[in-house]
Amino acid sequence: MGLDRWHFLQNAQKIQGLVIDFESSTSTSDGQTTTTYAPIIEYTPPRLNSSIKFTDDLSSSSHSNSIGDKVPVLYLPDSPSEAIMDKGLLNWFGPGLLSFMGIIFTLISLSLIKRNKKLKKYEQAVELDF
Numbered sequence: 001m002g003l004d005r006w007h008f009l010q011n012a013q014k015i016q017g018l019v020i021d022f023e024s025s026t027s028t029s030d031g032q033t034t035t036t037y038a039p040i041i042e043y044t045p046p047r048l049n050s051s052i053k054f055t056d057d058l059s060s061s062s063h064s065n066s067i068g069d070k071v072p073v074l075y076l077p078d079s080p081s082e083a084i085m086d087k088g089l090l091n092w093f094g095p096g097l098l099s100f101m102g103i104i105f106t107l108i109s110l111s112l113i114k115r116n117k118k119l120k121k122y123e124q125a126v127e128l129d130f
Contacts, residue, residue: 005094007078014086015044017073019065023055039065043073045080056085057094 021040026033038059042052051074065071075083 012074013077017041017071023090047102054083
């Protein structure tokens with residue numbers, strides 16, 4: 001995922017887009033209903049006669065933009081339908097979160113392996129004493 005995002009950002013072109021609507025998503029957990037909103041953005045790449053609409057991949061519980069706001073868009077010139085709203089460092093939110101979780105689980109696993117090895121050494125030492 002991180003490699004795909006890096007490749008995308010290396011090849012993407014920047015253009016101005018327009019927030020035209022919001023896509024809402026509702027979920028219920030533990031009896032509480034939460035609604036999140038992702039902006040639907042429209043932009044027209046150079047050398048194309050028609051505009052392209054896409055829903056941004058990051059949603060939030062509040063509207064961070066309003067309909068009619070101009071926003072920066074990153075798109076691939078060879079595949080204009082692949083686009084994201086340019087959010088600076090937040091462009092790395094998904095890959096960064098997964099990487100962080102991977103590092104945490106790796107550290108936990110390594111500590112459990114180390115602990116298990118110490119317990120086995122201790123058990124062997126106890127067995128030799130008898």
